[in-house]
């Protein structure tokens with residue numbers, strides 16, 4: 001296998017998207033059209049609701065439209081186009097068979113009766129069972145649409161759990177480590193909790209003594225990622241969970257990093273009360289750019305009553321239904337459940353892809369996946385550790401964190417290096433996260449990259465370290481070969497233009 005480098009774009013180095021591709025509406029020529037099917041539907045619409053003037057859609061031929069979107073797609077970097085070492089995001093290759101399987105369900109309506117969707121319920125039920133086995137938990141809800149929503153769901157359940165024990169009023173605090181993903185404290189705050197941060201120790205673990213000091217009768221729970229966002233296994237995870245339980249709190253497992261543990265360790269055995277799974281990371285469903293995801297929440301028995309409704313029930317005769325309403329009506333009573341966080345089964349297409357991925361790999365394949373992900377990260381680290389500082393000198397799991405502090409002193413920051421990598425034909429790693437590592441470069445190669453690609457990526461990183469030492473300005477000026485150069489990221493986030501406006 002050879003590694004194909006991306007060619008520089010002919011109009012490389014622009015600073016304005018419009019230099020690359022005009023908007024469809026700007027290509028319009030009155031009277032030009034690409035319609036093949038003419039449907040006469042106005043007969044069904046009462047006259048007062050019928051449109052009086054044309055809609056003003058772009059008038060273009062079909063090939064023009066196809067080329068417009070194809071060109072836009074080509075401007076993007078994707079995991080189908082190259083390595084995507086974005087730490088904490090697990091951008092592994094997404095097998096196409098998953099999409100094929102998901103497309104089988106494309107015509108279903110979200111509120112279709114359980115009577116005509118037995119196969120859908122069977123798939124969802126089986127996926128729940130598989131996740132129970134993988135995580136070592138007891139029950140699952142497939143509803144949450146992302147990891148963050150799963151955190152939110154679980155924390156609402158923590159609240160309901162403490163309320164049931166008459167303890168909710170005083171338990172108003174959630175503790176998170178200082179290495180936590182930003183969604184952890186955000187979800188806790190959204191649930192109305194106060195957030196306390198505990199520091200990490202010199203080995204990159206949660207500082208157990210600091211945690212014990214922070215614990216008390218006002219703590220509802222603790223959120224822990226394992227392996228944590230430094231890519232390190234929490235060495236005292238059992239003691240951590242015991243300490244939280246002793247104080248009457250619950251332990252939330254952020255399972256976004258499950259890739260490293262597949263078939264090797266189960267959060268349920270490590271002491272967690274629940275864990276969320278980012279199927280769009282670990283189980284290879286496409287994600288990014290806000291695309292659909294799914295964050296099933298797996299819980300221990302004592303949290304089951306609080307799970308979102310409806311639940312899928314399998315009868316002894318092998319048929320399935322929703323527990324709340326056989327006739328598909330909304331439930332009258334949902335008991336102790338927190339209610340519903342997303343319609344019925346959540347993002348079913350994403351779940352169907354995850355199901356397919358797990359089924360095609362099987363138990364052995366999943367275990368190999370986890371081991372290969374760890375092997376790839378360790379191999380890559382060995383190739384680059386001479387030229388960069390390593391944040392914590394331990395054997396990492398599926399990802400590792402470098403520090404470009406040395407390069408910053410030479411004149412090239414982590415951001416500069418990440419931009420220069422684009423010119424080398426690679427997507428950037430995650431930068432400036434976790435927050436506790438200065439000039440962090442967080443790299444997660446995943447198990448799906450061949451050795452040649454890992455070698456080429458390491459060579460690129462090492463070349464950049466040399467350039468930072470000899471010619472930092474050239475690193476600072478990157479990227480030069482990408483369709484767009486450095487964008488005003490603050491303006492893009494603070495005042496995005498989401499709507500086309502007719503030029504005045």
Ligand SMILES: *Cc1c(COP(=O)(O)O)cnc(C)c1O
Pocket residue numbers: 088089145146147148149181183184225229254256257278293295
């Ligand atoms: C990605 C991630 C999340 C959030 O998941 P989303 O699906 O993006 O909401 C939470 N924690 C960690 C460690 C993650 O990597």
